[in-house]
Amino acid sequence: MQTEYQQRREAFISKIGNGTAIFRSAPMAVMHNDVEYAYRQDSDFFYLTGFNEPEAVAVLAPNHPEHRFVLFVQPKDREKEVWTGYRCGVDAAKEIYGADEAYPISELDEKLPQYLEKADRIYYRLGRDRNFNETVLNHYQILLRTYPKRGTGPIAIEDTGAILHSMRLVKSEAELQLMQKAADIAVEAHNHAIKIAQPGSYEYEIQAEMERIFRLRGGNGPAYPSIVASGVNACVLHYIENNRQMQDHELLLIDAGCAYGYYNSDITRTFPVGGKFTGEQKALYEIVLAAQKQAIAQVKPGNSFHQGHETAVRILTEGLVELGILRGDIDNLIEEEKYKPYYMHRTGHWLGLDVHDVGVYQHGEDKPQLLQPGHILTVEPGLYIVPHTEPAEDQPAVDPRWVGIGIRIEDDVLVTPNGNQVLTAGVPKEIGEVER
Ligand code: GLY
Ligand code: MN
Ligand code: MN
Numbered sequence: 001m002q003t004e005y006q007q008r009r010e011a012f013i014s015k016i017g018n019g020t021a022i023f024r025s026a027p028m029a030v031m032h033n034d035v036e037y038a039y040r041q042d043s044d045f046f047y048l049t050g051f052n053e054p055e056a057v058a059v060l061a062p063n064h065p066e067h068r069f070v071l072f073v074q075p076k077d078r079e080k081e082v083w084t085g086y087r088c089g090v091d092a093a094k095e096i097y098g099a100d101e102a103y104p105i106s107e108l109d110e111k112l113p114q115y116l117e118k119a120d121r122i123y124y125r126l127g128r129d130r131n132f133n134e135t136v137l138n139h140y141q142i143l144l145r146t147y148p149k150r151g152t153g154p155i156a157i158e159d160t161g162a163i164l165h166s167m168r169l170v171k172s173e174a175e176l177q178l179m180q181k182a183a184d185i186a187v188e189a190h191n192h193a194i195k196i197a198q199p200g201s202y203e204y205e206i207q208a209e210m211e212r213i214f215r216l217r218g219g220n221g222p223a224y225p226s227i228v229a230s231g232v233n234a235c236v237l238h239y240i241e242n243n244r245q246m247q248d249h250e251l252l253l254i255d256a257g258c259a260y261g262y263y264n265s266d267i268t269r270t271f272p273v274g275g276k277f278t279g280e281q282k283a284l285y286e287i288v289l290a291a292q293k294q295a296i297a298q299v300k301p302g303n304s305f306h307q308g309h310e311t312a313v314r315i316l317t318e319g320l321v322e323l324g325i326l327r328g329d330i331d332n333l334i335e336e337e338k339y340k341p342y343y344m345h346r347t348g349h350w351l352g353l354d355v356h357d358v359g360v361y362q363h364g365e366d367k368p369q370l371l372q373p374g375h376i377l378t379v380e381p382g383l384y385i386v387p388h389t390e391p392a393e394d395q396p397a398v399d400p401r402w403v404g405i406g407i408r409i410e411d412d413v414l415v416t417p418n419g420n421q422v423l424t425a426g427v428p429k430e431i432g433e434v435e436r
Contacts, residue, residue, distance in 0.1 A: 020119035169359035170374035182260035187426035223264035234406025268410030287319030304368035309347035382408030
């Protein structure tokens with residue numbers, strides 16, 4: 001794996017000319033008072049280094065004669081390590097992580113200038129750590145002031161995203177394996193959930209059973225707060241209380257994915273708690289399922305990212321018209337977004353080191369991102385007949401028999417040279433399979 005991190009650094013370096021790039025580790029996140037969350041490295045930092053400790057800075061300096069890759073890290077400290085865990089330290093930063101040079105983080109201000117002085121620009125993404133932004137700006141400002149003395153030095157700061165995030169968008173073979181593993185674990189958890197959920201179960205019981213499998217199979221845990229939403233709770237897109245007792249004749253919507261080796265899966269299934277759909281549930285489910293399948297069929301090289309969404313919106317709108325929930329000409333309803341009270345989110349997002357992964361969806365007006373092999377995205381249409389929702393202008397009031405039904409179906413889809421591969425196909429979604 002170290003070779004792959006090195007290849008990524010070289011690929012990045014090959015695109016920054018004579019610049020120097022600076023990356024900051026993620027901060028420790030506070031849960032409450034002085035209790036912290038388990039540490040999770042910044043995804044950009046991790047992608048380029050595999051280094052997963054806080055208080056670190058990585059520098060890529062192709063213009064430096066010897067040190068193209070430099071790490072600033074927390075030094076070894078026996079006493080502190082007893083409390084907060086193992087630190088790799090300065091020496092191993094070179095031996096294990098392949099840094100050409102490494103320093104204790106306390107020497108950053110002293111050592112950083114030598115890596116910036118000959119660069120023509122600094123590549124850096126302004127982050128949430130305002131103090132560190134200030135550190136970078138201070139160095140930049142000093143170098144600008146002393147520029148006339150040297151006639152060299154950075155004269156611009158450029159964001160790292162355009163280069164790095166288009167790299168992250170295309171997954172390597174090693175990344176695909178981790179993504180498939182994250183998917184497989186979540187598939188197992190969803191299949192288990194469908195087996196055990198029944199009238200009388202509490203949402204949190206299902207959540208607990210699923211998250212048990214996430215850990216049991218070596219995952220880090222949920223990729224995001226698991227959504228286990230029975231009945232009308234499914235109409236809250238980010239419902240995470242998961243504390244209700246589910247009843248017969250209701251649907252259960254589960255949106256839960258697993259984090260594995262820094263990568264993520266993101267799956268949603270909706271199924272009848274008591275084993276059988278009601279007529280209304282089935283009618284809406286069939287529409288969402290058709291929309292999802294046809295949107296997946298749009299996932300292939302050369303198609304735009306948005307084609308899946310456009311396809312889903314059309315099928316959902318047609319379905320709503322057939323059921324009498326919308327009224328009018330399909331094209332007009334789509335054009336005027338009359339479906340939005342019942343379908344208010346997009347049909348997917350990039351998936352990878354981040355659940356809502358980096359990478360652009362659009363290269364300016366009229367230039368959508370085209371899909372290419374190695375992209376991974378979710379396809380997740382839904383319908384939500386939210387209680388007390390106002391229909392769009394000129395649209396009928398919703399017949400109460402539909403109200404309170406929420407459905408979403410979500411898979412993780414890899415773009416392949418000939419089309420796509422659904423990484424999460426192991427969880428059933430056909431009516432005959434989710435009914436019991
Ligand atoms: N579970 C987050 C999402 O579907 O985007
Ligand atoms: Mn999801
Ligand atoms: Mn998603």
